Amino acid sequence: MSSRSNDYGRDATIGIGTPQANPTVEAELRIVLPPACGLVVNRLTSASSDPMQRLRDYIERLEISLDDFDTLRPDAYGFACTGSSYLIDADEEARIIERIEKRLGYPIVTAVAAIRWHLAKLGVKRIALASPYPPGLSEAASAYWSGAGFDLVEVGRIDTGSGDTRSIYTLGSKDARQAVEAMAQLDVDAVLLSGTGMPSLKLIDDAAGCSPTLVSSNLCLANRLCDLVGLPVPAPSDWQKRLADALDTSREVPAR
Template sequence: MKDYAIKGRLAVATPQANPTVEAEVRRILPNDVDYCTLRLLSESGDPKTRLIEYLTSLPETIKSQFSGLSVLNLLFGCTASSYLTDEKTEKNVLRLASEALDGAQVITATEAIKQYFNKNNIKKIGILTPYPAWLQQHAEKYWADHGVEVIATERVEIGSDDTYKIYELSTNDARPGLVRLTKEDCDAVLISGTGMPSLRLISELGSTGKKIVSSNYAMTLIGLSYLGLSPKNQKDWFN
């Protein structure tokens, strides 16, 4: 651990086919913080069931994949799992997951976003997602139920009701919708979902004066803050 994780080692839990979480977390973390990946698994062909199982099976996934590996906290990189799972169930699962990690904190993407909103006094948001319509509805309801006013939405079309198609998207697919949302009367724009690339958009459009936060960015930022650490400077994300 001292050779490659001088200031700490995190765990990053990512959906089984998601290629984006690791790539973005790697760019945000300072060089002296390392991470190990946990793949969230489900054999279900139904996307809703699969997304829920990513969360509800987390304690057993930790036990089978990490086998006692020591980490300082775990970043749970599937925003939609929280949108679809009731809070009582989620709270119990996260407690068991923390126990499986010898007490390490488990930070969901949604919890990180909520903390980011609170720290920055964000009450009104625009939401950009790559979700199918059925999941978009759950996302909007989740934030409304948590006291955040959703004043505008943009959805990147993936041509499918299955979320696997999200992983084929690029920054260029998301840019037009984000540009439109930055012109809305909101405190911030949320790029919801860990599978669609977000960091170039945050870097390029963050100078518009509108706060832009994504699931991956919030999750990593808050995870580092628990360790008293700061993220890598944005200008170094792609150097």
């Protein structure tokens, strides 16, 4: 846990790297992480017009991105982009992470590593993958999870209407509901909603207590970050009220 005397982040200061146009990561992690965790965010950036190259740039340029924190050293840092891990060689990714951890002195976990950690804790072997990706990235995601030793029973694509990976950011959890509910009928241990840009907490909340387990990139990342800084993994009951407040449409919105 954090030893800082700052008014905020009493429990820990969590760093997050989110793709440059992603509007979902900060919102979902603020809901799941304990209120006494400070959240500091940097944007993963790339000028490439090629969606796949942008994802590779995010991880390959991570050390440069983290220098934007200047002297700030979070207690742990989460790389909140699953697509990058699907496209880069796993050994190269490990070398990048290890090099940065050694230089900066704090643990770094990718969203995909957090998912694997969470699924291992649950004893999950058979999964279905909800994939809000264009075909090329969806195929890379499928290959990754099969290669990681999981029995990938089915991939349910969630159509974003575009080959640009940024189109995921226009979707809501309702856009994934049909695919998730269909995969919940399969003989699997868990349904994985991949992609940090796809809102997931409403779906997970609605499926609480049901089988198979529904997990997402952002939820797994929040849980793993808590574990890394010595905090209990948040139970749904810890964040359901904050989620309900965030989704409350009855509140009057001030005129702009």
